Amino acid sequence: MRNRLAGIFWSILFLAVPVLGVGVFAIAPSIDVWLPKDVSSHGKEIDSLFYFILALTGIVFIVTEMLLFWFIWKYDAAARGDEKATYIHGSHTLEVIWTIIPAVTMLFLAIYQMNAWADMKMRRPVMKPTVEVVARQFEWRLRYPGPDGDLGTPDDLFLVNDLHVPVDEDILIQLKSMDVLHSFFLPNLRMKQDAVPGMKIPVWFKATETGQYDLVCAELCGWGHYKMKGRITIESREDYDAWLEAKYREQEATQPEPMDEIL
Amino acid sequence: MTHFLPFLVTAMNRHSTFMCRNRFSLSPVALVLTVCGSLLFVSGCGKTPAASFRPNMVEAAKQRLKPEQEEQVATILEAMFGTPDNPIAMPETGLDIGKLRLAAGPVHSDIVGRKNGLFREHCSHCHGVTGDGMGPTAAFLNPYPRDYRPGWFKFKSTERADKPTHGDLVTILNNGIYGTSMPSFELLGEAKVDALVEYVKYLSMRGEAELNMMRYFFELDDEDEGKLPETRDFLVEEILLPVAERWQEAEDAVIEVPEMPEVDLAESIAMGKELFYGNKANCVKCHGVTALGDGQANDYDDWNKVVKQWSDEVQSSHEVSTKEMSREEKAEHREYLARADKALAGDALEPRTIQPRNLRQAIYRGGRRPIDFYYRIHAGINGAPMPAAAGTLTPDEIWHVVNYIRSLPYEFDGELGADRSMVARDRL
Ligand SMILES: [Cu+2]
Numbered sequence: 001m002r003n004r005l006a007g008i009f010w011s012i013l014f015l016a017v018p019v020l021g022v023g024v025f026a027i028a029p030s031i032d033v034w035l036p037k038d039v040s041s042h043g044k045e046i047d048s049l050f051y052f053i054l055a056l057t058g059i060v061f062i063v064t065e066m067l068l069f070w071f072i073w074k075y076d077a078a079a080r081g082d083e084k085a086t087y088i089h090g091s092h093t094l095e096v097i098w099t100i101i102p103a104v105t106m107l108f109l110a111i112y113q114m115n116a117w118a119d120m121k122m123r124r125p126v127m128k129p130t131v132e133v134v135a136r137q138f139e140w141r142l143r144y145p146g147p148d149g150d151l152g153t154p155d156d157l158f159l160v161n162d163l164h165v166p167v168d169e170d171i172l173i174q175l176k177s178m179d180v181l182h183s184f185f186l187p188n189l190r191m192k193q194d195a196v197p198g199m200k201i202p203v204w205f206k207a208t209e210t211g212q213y214d215l216v217c218a219e220l221c222g223w224g225h226y227k228m229k230g231r232i233t234i235e236s237r238e239d240y241d242a243w244l245e246a247k248y249r250e251q252e253a254t255q256p257e258p259m260d261e262i263l
Numbered sequence: 264m265t266h267f268l269p270f271l272v273t274a275m276n277r278h279s280t281f282m283c284r285n286r287f288s289l290s291p292v293a294l295v296l297t298v299c300g301s302l303l304f305v306s307g308c309g310k311t312p313a314a315s316f317r318p319n320m321v322e323a324a325k326q327r328l329k330p331e332q333e334e335q336v337a338t339i340l341e342a343m344f345g346t347p348d349n350p351i352a353m354p355e356t357g358l359d360i361g362k363l364r365l366a367a368g369p370v371h372s373d374i375v376g377r378k379n380g381l382f383r384e385h386c387s388h389c390h391g392v393t394g395d396g397m398g399p400t401a402a403f404l405n406p407y408p409r410d411y412r413p414g415w416f417k418f419k420s421t422e423r424a425d426k427p428t429h430g431d432l433v434t435i436l437n438n439g440i441y442g443t444s445m446p447s448f449e450l451l452g453e454a455k456v457d458a459l460v461e462y463v464k465y466l467s468m469r470g471e472a473e474l475n476m477m478r479y480f481f482e483l484d485d486e487d488e489g490k491l492p493e494t495r496d497f498l499v500e501e502i503l504l505p506v507a508e509r510w511q512e513a514e515d516a517v518i519e520v521p522e523m524p525e526v527d528l529a530e531s532i533a534m535g536k537e538l539f540y541g542n543k544a545n546c547v548k549c550h551g552v553t554a555l556g557d558g559q560a561n562d563y564d565d566w567n568k569v570v571k572q573w574s575d576e577v578q579s580s581h582e583v584s585t586k587e588m589s590r591e592e593k594a595e596h597r598e599y600l601a602r603a604d605k606a607l608a609g610d611a612l613e614p615r616t617i618q619p620r621n622l623r624q625a626i627y628r629g630g631r632r633p634i635d636f637y638y639r640i641h642a643g644i645n646g647a648p649m650p651a652a653a654g655t656l657t658p659d660e661i662w663h664v665v666n667y668i669r670s671l672p673y674e675f676d677g678e679l680g681a682d683r684s685m686v687a688r689d690r691l
Contacts, residue, residue, distance in 0.1 A: 018500065088607060139439060141441065152673070153673060154669070154670065154673050158441075158631060160438060160441070160447040160449070161447050161449060161450055162449065222390075223388065227446075229450065230450065231450055250632070251632055252632065252633065253632045254522060254523050254637075255522075255632050256420060256517065256520070256634060
């Protein structure tokens with residue numbers, strides 16, 4: 001008699017995958033590893049797309065995993081004695097069905113999300129950049145255009161890692177990279193865009209709430225990738241203007257700052 | 264890795280007997296999975312060995328120190344400064360042991376949940392645990408991460424030969440050094456940056472104390488028998504204080520900056536331009552007629568120059584004929600060369616030239632405030648070929664040059680500007 005244990009081991013192992021998979025998703029929000037708080041005007045749309053696709057793929061995932069388990073369990077040779085396997089040539093109808101259903105689903109997704117994609121990547125607000133972000137190993141160099149609104153003029157303001165933007169206004173960022181591929185990622189603003197050396201990529205969003213959030217690099221870019229972390233501060237127009245003014249004054253300093261201000 | 268191999272073997276043996284008894288035929292795949300899993304698990308639990316400071320091999324070889332002398336230096340250094348995990352701050356150094364503890368040691372959280380080991384978390388992969396500028400990523404970078412041991416710092420508010428102030432180093436950590444791989448650490452917060460700066464000073468003092476000792480063997484009398492006196496007086500007075508005092512003095516050695524003269528900006532820029540190209544300041548010699556940094560470009564930073572000169576020396580010693588030497592001399596000569604080659608290959612990075620700055624990119628390493636430029640031009644850049652202009656230019660003249668420098672990235676109507684307006688496509 002052949003050993004039934006191996007069949008049980010493998011089928012349970014494959015059953016564990018959907019059980020653990022679904023379990024992790026179920027508890028994720030309660031241990032705070034779910035989507036971070038959304039503070040952008042377009043985030044709702046992105047999130048609902050995400051949930052929609054998650055539900056769709058989730059169902060497919062559970063069904064296929066259960067089938068996998070069931071087949072291993074049921075058709076384990078050890079459990080079926082001397083029963084002979086039958087040879088079938090395949091089912092044309094079945095194959096057509098399982099090709100068409102995913103194809104239609106994919107096509108539907110592609111069309112369904114098109115508007116959201118266009119909003120984020122094509123319908124850029126007509127304005128001059130709010131700030132230029134230059135990614136480099138391993139930091140975010142920022143350049144604000146200053147009072148004249150133009151980049152590349154003597155009143156530009158240079159900063160690093162500490163991105164500020166006004167709330168409830170269209171923000172247009174001009175994204176560049178100085179060295180390798182990076183990815184400009186603002187999780188709370190549902191915004192992620194690769195920075196590509198040699199390209200000037202526009203990125204836009206509108207923040208709906210004030211606060212401080214992470215700016216991280218989402219593309220493995222070298223040894224120090226993990227610490228390529230900045231911060232975005234979303235604040236009222238007045239606070240933003242005051243901050244710009246103060247930073248600009250610092251940049252124009254012709255006398256040393258008092259020690260306690262540096263520290 | 265080796266210490267848990269026996270464990271693995273027994274585990275596997277046990278595993279296989281278990282399988283035989285139960286006639287439970289797990290496939291090889293499952294076995295491999297199990298083994299890999301336990302391997303990963305066990306290796307994660309392995310203890311890392313305690314870190315140690317690396318001796319300054321280049322200097323030791325250069326000074327031809329004997330093994331027992333090297334050992335003595337290491338012993339004294341450990342007594343004065345402790346180890347990477349356990350720093351000591353002698354009162355004479357003026358260092359704050361609380362801050363040092365925060366920055367030293369392996370990365371871990373203390374009882375109150377505060378992150379320790381900041382230097383190894385953020386800096387040592389470039390600057391090395393010893394602060395010798397030879398962390399694992401260093402060799403790929405240009406310029407190299409700074410070696411703190413000779414105590415040379417570039418971007419500061421003090422005279423060329425003086426140490427930087429605490430505030431200068433804080434500024435460097437906050438802003439990073441744009442145009443080099445040294446990143447900004449501002450978002451770590453004030454307390455952590457402060458602790459890191461203290462630790463940089465600690466490593467620098469330790470490195471300089473080591474150099475002082477290694478060089479002191481030369482000055483010993485015969486009665487010392489090739490050993491440094493190990494009295495507290497000697498070590499403090501001759502070794503430690505000469506270094507520590509210079510760090511403490513720095514706080515009062517900040518360059519006085521007179522107010523910018525009240526001249527029309529355009530006029531000031533014009534005067535600055537004249538000075539820049541004139542014989543007196545002669546900035547053009549290095550920064551080039553276009554200010555693109557394409558003037559003299561074959562010079563080295565001081566630390567690279569030290570290595571370059573010594574390696575040239577060693578190279579020519581290799582070519583010295585040993586014919587005239589006695590057998591002992593020959594052996595000694597050969598031993599010295601072998602040691603020098605080893606130190607140069609293993610404990611020094613290949614010297615690299617320093618390019619004068621391209622002043623049209625608006626990328627400055629030491630900050631872009633007018634006052635930063637004033638300091639840079641007044642005192643030059645310590646460790647780099649850039650000379651101090653304080654002797655030749657008056658403060659007003661320095662301010663004019665500052666204004667000119669600041670206008671350079673935007674100067675489109677000059678000679679260079681005429682060229683620039685032509686886009687690449689038109690040139691083809
Ligand atoms: Cu990156």
